[in-house]
Amino acid sequence: MSKPFPLKTLLDLAKERCDAAAAQLGVVNGQARDVQARLQLLLDYRLEYSNRLVRDAKLGIGSVGWLNFRRFIDTIDAAIEQQREMVVAAQHQVEASKQRWQQAQGRLRSFETLEQRHHREQRVVEARLEQKELDNFALKDHLGGGRAGGIATNPI
Secondary structure, eight states, X not given: OOOOOTTHHXXXXXXXXXHHHHHHHHHHHHHHHHHHHHHHHXXXXXXXXXXXXXXXXXXXXXXXXXXXXXXXXXXXXXXXXXXXXXXXXXXXXXXXXXXXXXXXXXXXXXXXXXXXXXXXXXXXXXXXXXXXXXXXXXXXXXXTTSOTTSOOOOOO
């Protein structure tokens, strides 16, 4: 009978950590997409508001209207800048999470390689034992006069 893989507990732990790292990478990717989508909404809103100003300016806009527009655009620009910083931070989180996942995969592959090697070695040991048993059986059969079981009869 083959021996169990002695590092089975570590292999299972590596699998769990790899799965957890993959799940975390999925969460972080989702958050990064959300942050990017919010940035795009702010950029679209700014463009829409600017287009509306151009349209209103053609019709004539007063100094108060222009001042309000400038304040509002400044507020949107500040929000866009803040959101861009959040996008960069989210991208860094994605990269860090991806590296953790790749490291976990590497550890898992190492343990899987060790497990495969262990099983291969166990098959070699089992094959040798089986061959030894066959050789012993054949030797007993030969010494026993050709009968299996090793009992020789002597015809008189």
